[in-house]
Amino acid sequence: MRDEIKHKRDPRRKEVAICTGTGCLGLGARKVVSAFEREIERRGLQKEISIKETGCPGFCEKGTLVVVYPQGIYYMGVQPDDVPEIVEETILKDGLVARLLYTDPATGQKAIREDDIPFYNHQMRFLIKNNIKINPKNINDYIALGGYAALIRALSQMTPLGVIEVIKKSGLRGRGGGGFPTGKKWESTARAPGQPKYVIVNCDEGDPGAFMDRALMEGNPHSVLEGLMIGAYAVGAHTGYIYVRMEYPLAVENAKFALHQARELGLLGENILGSGFDFDVSVHRGAGAFVSGESTALMNALEGKVGEPRPKYVHTSECGVWNRPSLLNNVETWANIPLIINRGAEWFSSIGTEKSKGTKIFSLVGKVNNTGLVEVPMGMSLADIIYKIGGGIPGGKKLKGVQTGGPSGGIIPARHLQTPVDFDELKSLGSMMGSGSIIVIDEDTCAVDLARYFVDFLCDESCGKCLPCREGLLRMREILDGIVSGKGQEGDLQILKEIADLMRKTSLCALGRTAVNPVLSTMAHFPDEYAAHIIEKRCPSLACKSLVSYYIEPKVCIGCNLCQKNCPEGAIEEEEGSNCVIDQSQCTRCGICFDVCPPKTRAIKKVSPRLSPSFSSSFSFSSSSLTRLGKAKRGDKA
Amino acid sequence: MIDADREKLDNIIKKYDGTEGFLIQLLLDLQSELHWISKETIRELSLRLKIPASQIFRVASFYKAMNLSPVGRHKVCVCMGTACQVRGAQRLLDTTESKLGIKSGQTTPDNSFTLNRVNCLGCCAIGPVIVVDDDYHGRVDSKKVEKLLGRLASDS
Numbered sequence: 001m002r003d004e005i006k007h008k009r010d011p012r013r014k015e016v017a018i019c020t021g022t023g024c025l026g027l028g029a030r031k032v033v034s035a036f037e038r039e040i041e042r043r044g045l046q047k048e049i050s051i052k053e054t055g056c057p058g059f060c061e062k063g064t065l066v067v068v069y070p071q072g073i074y075y076m077g078v079q080p081d082d083v084p085e086i087v088e089e090t091i092l093k094d095g096l097v098a099r100l101l102y103t104d105p106a107t108g109q110k111a112i113r114e115d116d117i118p119f120y121n122h123q124m125r126f127l128i129k130n131n132i133k134i135n136p137k138n139i140n141d142y143i144a145l146g147g148y149a150a151l152i153r154a155l156s157q158m159t160p161l162g163v164i165e166v167i168k169k170s171g172l173r174g175r176g177g178g179g180f181p182t183g184k185k186w187e188s189t190a191r192a193p194g195q196p197k198y199v200i201v202n203c204d205e206g207d208p209g210a211f212m213d214r215a216l217m218e219g220n221p222h223s224v225l226e227g228l229m230i231g232a233y234a235v236g237a238h239t240g241y242i243y244v245r246m247e248y249p250l251a252v253e254n255a256k257f258a259l260h261q262a263r264e265l266g267l268l269g270e271n272i273l274g275s276g277f278d279f280d281v282s283v284h285r286g287a288g289a290f291v292s293g294e295s296t297a298l299m300n301a302l303e304g305k306v307g308e309p310r311p312k313y314v315h316t317s318e319c320g321v322w323n324r325p326s327l328l329n330n331v332e333t334w335a336n337i338p339l340i341i342n343r344g345a346e347w348f349s350s351i352g353t354e355k356s357k358g359t360k361i362f363s364l365v366g367k368v369n370n371t372g373l374v375e376v377p378m379g380m381s382l383a384d385i386i387y388k389i390g391g392g393i394p395g396g397k398k399l400k401g402v403q404t405g406g407p408s409g410g411i412i413p414a415r416h417l418q419t420p421v422d423f424d425e426l427k428s429l430g431s432m433m434g435s436g437s438i439i440v441i442d443e444d445t446c447a448v449d450l451a452r453y454f455v456d457f458l459c460d461e462s463c464g465k466c467l468p469c470r471e472g473l474l475r476m477r478e479i480l481d482g483i484v485s486g487k488g489q490e491g492d493l494q495i496l497k498e499i500a501d502l503m504r505k506t507s508l509c510a511l512g513r514t515a516v517n518p519v520l521s522t523m524a525h526f527p528d529e530y531a532a533h534i535i536e537k538r539c540p541s542l543a544c545k546s547l548v549s550y551y552i553e554p555k556v557c558i559g560c561n562l563c564q565k566n567c568p569e570g571a572i573e574e575e576e577g578s579n580c581v582i583d584q585s586q587c588t589r590c591g592i593c594f595d596v597c598p599p600k601t602r603a604i605k606k607v608s609p610r611l612s613p614s615f616s617s618s619f620s621f622s623s624s625s626l627t628r629l630g631k632a633k634r635g636d637k638a
Numbered sequence: 639m640i641d642a643d644r645e646k647l648d649n650i651i652k653k654y655d656g657t658e659g660f661l662i663q664l665l666l667d668l669q670s671e672l673h674w675i676s677k678e679t680i681r682e683l684s685l686r687l688k689i690p691a692s693q694i695f696r697v698a699s700f701y702k703a704m705n706l707s708p709v710g711r712h713k714v715c716v717c718m719g720t721a722c723q724v725r726g727a728q729r730l731l732d733t734t735e736s737k738l739g740i741k742s743g744q745t746t747p748d749n750s751f752t753l754n755r756v757n758c759l760g761c762c763a764i765g766p767v768i769v770v771d772d773d774y775h776g777r778v779d780s781k782k783v784e785k786l787l788g789r790l791a792s793d794s
Contacts, residue, residue: 026776027764027777206757206758207758209720209721209758210762211762247760248760284662284663285663286701286703287662287666288701289701302659303659304659304663307700322658365762365763365765366724437720439721445724450720457718461757568736590729591729592780
């Protein structure tokens, strides 16, 4: 059948692949698609050129991404207005539209194909490589690229135990955060007594900053499904669930569509491919609860109940959904399975570090030039990911650190950038890999405020079932709120440590046990910032609203009055014959004036600690006198 | 409950007839059809499905996807995920709140807008992100928000 599909496809046929992942859609991909459709129709080229709406290839920063085949010319940042030119120059004349190609910011050199672009050519892409070649709503695209070969091999040439052996030998560990050996998990479900058994895809990707599961589920749902089917065969399950969070409507849609197409081809249902193996899957939507990503909570949600975690005295592999043996893996883990079956355990375990094998998709986001999804072998250093692939920090700012592992992880300071990224190395730094978010933080982000942000996030998301997590987080938020608003006291850090210790030891599920990581890791790596907030009432990053003030530097101000016009509080007044002045007693520190002040002028200055309400910048002073002023103020209080 | 709503309810109940663990899926469908889940709806469901109203309320109040009060014509959602956060999502939320004159979680008195914050939409690479009536907008700043909201206000 694969040959049949391939045979029907003319390799010379021109094709325009347009990324319609949620990222590019947010940057206007839908309009680009319609523009191509209009242009192709206008020129009557429907027979010669086809349009393919694909999933996300990763380089979201430069969306909308358009790739013209057969040449594989990679255009970035495409807008609807660019479309006629692409059709004219590239499709009809085989030329290039130079301004839409990737330009190396350092050398100014243009890159034409995917492999020429530094963002891609430092990666090792197996899981997301095919996203740009596949229309997720067309199963034939997946089959033409070798899809479902692993399933056929497993069903026809391997025993269930044989499959489990291969997965065990490959050294694959769960990609959802825990890093538990996948083969071991499969083995224990396979051995667990009782029928029916269930297999589950966890696509409740709640970690803020991580979106690789979304990209896989939206862009290549059949690769996940194929892995799931192999898993079901290995452990003896006949029913599967794909649990997708409701914030990912496109992933729900594409998963459902994939199931429908697989059923039509006899890849799901009874007696699959004549092997005698029966299996079917349904899609369940999450309803918006971060904690549902925890495996036992997810199983409660599947049963239609409130998504609270259960105690894990009995493993879900033996007693999971409907109290039956259940095998739950993350999307990315499932997507690895067909690769391992096709290429063998030795191939897989040759990639990566001693204890972490294979590749991992990271979402590289935050203050970095090239944001997007990157797939690299385990063990690559953070520095290589951020500088070689990510292209460094924008705006000439200084890198402060990297946040990994979402709200369960921690912040790794810039001095540890050479750390190889794998499960165990990150843990030893007080963070964790989690589902793979790498959020780059520059000097403008305050470490204390970031810790407060995560605690606030988790207060919102804690299910409230166990006391240490529910009350501990509230108390931590109270203290951190105090610190960032200038009301911190000297004993605060000690209390935070005590609460953290208790939560770590006594919370019911991993959410509570790891919730303390952002706080503890920032306290360990950025003690000076905590001290500045608590003792000096100063935010070194100028990020904590309650600890900063704005003023207008009279010598620099050009008197354009933009700040005055935009101030929502009317706190900026024009003094007769001179420049504008901010009335400190009325200013709410919203920062709008700072934003609208022309970049060439930058007359509005931000300082910390706060200026006194009676401060007026109409007299001129140097920055050193300002520091003295701040100190004198603190002295007065003491 | 008006007849049109009751008909929708009937259809949804029929759809899940006999499936295990359907309650959340059913409530999600109701939410998207009726836009919110009223006390009346819960009472009706309880009678029809023979599930205690307290159990339905517990599920509906636990999950964020279900609204237990009416929502405005336009739904505005600001992403507060970490990647958006470090790129200025808090400022964006502040601006949106002050433009609409409501806090997040509230609806404007004229029922035009409901503002919510969400803890990550998974579009982290194009943050900060705002979703207006299911359309995603990336790299949003105060000016873009003003434009988006202005366009909607003049529509309704």
